[in-house]
Amino acid sequence: MSRAVEEINRSMLRVRDAIDARYRDELDLASLAAVAHVTPAHLVRSFRRVFGETPHRYLQRRRVERAMYLLRSTDWSVTRICTEVGFTSLGTFGRTFAAVVGESPTAHRARGPMAPVPSCFTMAWARPAQAAPGAAQPAQSAQMPISEKRAAEVQP
Numbered sequence: 827m828s829r830a831v832e833e834i835n836r837s838m839l840r841v842r843d844a845i846d847a848r849y850r851d852e853l854d855l856a857s858l859a860a861v862a863h864v865t866p867a868h869l870v871r872s873f874r875r876v877f878g879e880t881p882h883r884y885l886q887r888r889r890v891e892r893a894m895y896l897l898r899s900t901d902w903s904v905t906r907i908c909t910e911v912g913f914t915s916l917g918t919f920g921r922t923f924a925a926v927v928g929e930s931p932t933a934h935r936a937r938g939p940m941a942p943v944p945s946c947f948t949m950a951w952a953r954p955a956q957a958a959p960g961a962a963q964p965a966q967s968a969q970m971p972i973s974e975k976r977a978a979e980v981q982p
Contacts, residue, residue, distance in 0.1 A: 837862035838876040841869065845881065849888045850912040855881065887954055889913065890926045894954075897935040904931050926954045 844861045845853065855866035858881055862869055873881045889911040896907045905916055913919035923931050 834872050835876055837864065838873050841873060841881060842877065842884065845885050845888060849885060849892065850910070852912075852914075853885060885912075886922050887926055890923050890954060893919070893923060893931065894927065894934060895940075897931055898937065898940050904935075907931070 841858050841862050844858060855869060859866045859869040862872075864872065870880055873879075873884070877884060879887075892911045893907050896902060896910065897904070900907075902910070904919075908916050908919040911919075913922070920931060923934070927934060
């Protein structure tokens with residue numbers, strides 16, 4: 827691996843760490859690009875190359891992961907959880923949650939509280955899957971977000 831590739835990878839890790847630390851805040855491409863010392867367009871291309879998704883998609887998935895935990899471990903309202911994880915619109919939260927998880931926030935909460943296991947197992951088990959385009963198989967389609975199922979149906 828060349829020195830330039832290593833530097834880009836490190837800067838993308840800094841951006842991902844910044845998103846993880848500040849997922850509740852209003853994050854824009856310009857501020858994230860400043861973390862990596864690149865332009866916003868270069869940030870999007872490099873982040874996608876390194877992590878397989880755009881910074882915005884990663885941010886949304888990170889927010890949904892946190893919301894999944896809060897829905898099953900607290901008795902907070904869906905609206906409170908929506909604002910707690912950084913969404914400003916309940917409609918956007920519900921739509922994004924359903925697209926990533928495959929069910930509504932209320933349906934996810936109806937599964938009941940999480941089993942008492944180490945958090946590392948819970949995080950690995952509950953993390954929303956990120957399927958590669960065209961990699962959908964019948965056994966995986968139940969785990970796949972609805973938006974990706976629709977995209978797979980459209981492809982010949």
